[in-house]
Amino acid sequence: MLYAILKTLHVLSIIVWVGGMAFAHCFLRPVAAQLDPPVRLNLLCNVLGRFFKALLWLAPLAIITGIWMIGNAARSASKAGIGFSMPLDWHIMSVLGLIMLIIFLAVRFRLYPQFARAVAGADWPVAGAAMAKIRKWVAINLVLGLTTVAVTLVY
Template sequence: MLYNALKLLHVLSIIVWVGGMVFAHFFLRPAAQGLAPEQRVPLMHAVLQRFLTAVAASVVVVLTTGLAMIGMVSIGSGGAFSMPRDWHFMIGAGLLMMALFGYLYFAVLSRLDAAVAAADWAAGGAALARMRTGVGVNLALGTAIVAVVLLW
């Protein structure tokens, strides 16, 4: 029962993260492109602050529950534990996603914060372009993880 609860929290956190990236990348950003920079940049800043804070919580939950589930399976294996190949891929790509998220959260969002505070819409646009690239890469990685885990 505990393992299933951990898996549920793990998957729900991934849904928040990957689903949020789909929404931001394919729906919010294109809709906001029609706004003037002095409207678009503060809007995207406000949305990204909220979203990246939620993703930070998701990262903690994904990492904690993932490690707990590996530990439970390992302990229950009686010393004959061997992780499936898809788990190796999930761990590697997931850690890469977390590292890229860290860069977006601590470096790029800080640049966006500063640009909005200074009403420097060009710098804000540049930060948003970096954010878009990072989100695109993380979305591809997250989609690959889901596909590998479900199909492998």
């Protein structure tokens, strides 16, 4: 029962994480681009602020539950007296998930505060430049997230 709960939390956190990036990058951003810079950048700052607050819980939850499930599989193999060898897709998921977490933390704690300060100060050129950096890293994380999901489904 605990395994099912943790796996559900793991999958749901990844759905929100990757789905949120896909929504922001593929749907929100193109529509927001039609707005004047002050409106667009205020909107993106507020949306990203809410999304990043959620990810401060969900991204670590995805990593922690993933590690727990790996540990559970290793413990079960040990109790059964058989060796544990992590499948290739688990290795790929683990590495990509940790890279995604590092990128998210860098965006949240380095780039987003610069962006939010520029928006608060109505410094639209600086805010636009900061948003461009955030957009680049979100796109990279989206590709990593989609790759992780694809690897999971292929194996």
